[in-house]
Amino acid sequence: MTGSKFYNGYLHVNGEERVVHFRAADTLLTVIREGLGLTGTKYGCGNGDCGACTINVDGWPQKSCLMLAIEAIDKEVLTIEGLNTTPIQKAYVEKNAFQCGFCTPGFIMNAHSLLTLFPDADEQMIQDWMESNICRCTSYQEMMEAIHSVKKG
Incomplete structure (x- = not known):
């Protein structure tokens, strides 16, 4: 087994294009908090029940614990910051x-x-x-x- 493959990609977050380094299995929540240092988005339940991780993706609310970071490529992501x-x-x-x-x-x-x-x-x-x-x-x-x-x- 070779381990997890990492990707470099661009995410449009809060009006800026940001370079991120992530695994295919990383949630958008993890990349926002740990990769970009935007800690206003909170980890609560991890399964979409509480809404503490809610962000906006292309104008719509999205629970970032349920979305993979790779799914956010080419989308507009807005956090509380x-x-x-x-x-x-x-x-x-x-x-x-x-x-x-x-x-x-x-x-x-x-x-x-x-x-x-x-x-x-x-x-x-x-x-x-x-x-x-x-x-x-x-x-x-x-x-x-x-x-x-x-x-x-």
Whole structure:
């Protein structure tokens, strides 16, 4: 057995083309955190249940623990570090929509995609989208207030 084969490739992350070195089996989460040093994307459950690793791929929320890095080649990847100071981030602070903050980047990335893709989302759509992430220590009410405070329409 010859061992794992490594690849060099380019990923478009937060508006920049980045050279990455990875194995074919590496998740996008691993490459983002360990290869690129972008630690805002969190490892939570490792199986797609919690949403702490949520990023945006071509504008859509994606749980990076479920996506291989090789699948992200030629796609636009956006992490929490790439948002800088967006209205949804400011709203999370203003509405105190976090406690420990571990899950917050995933929630913000999910909400950012929702509000970008569906600025007129109704209450049911917002609830459906936000159910894909889990928080263990805060009230979801503040998160919903943050989303509604920046929602258009």
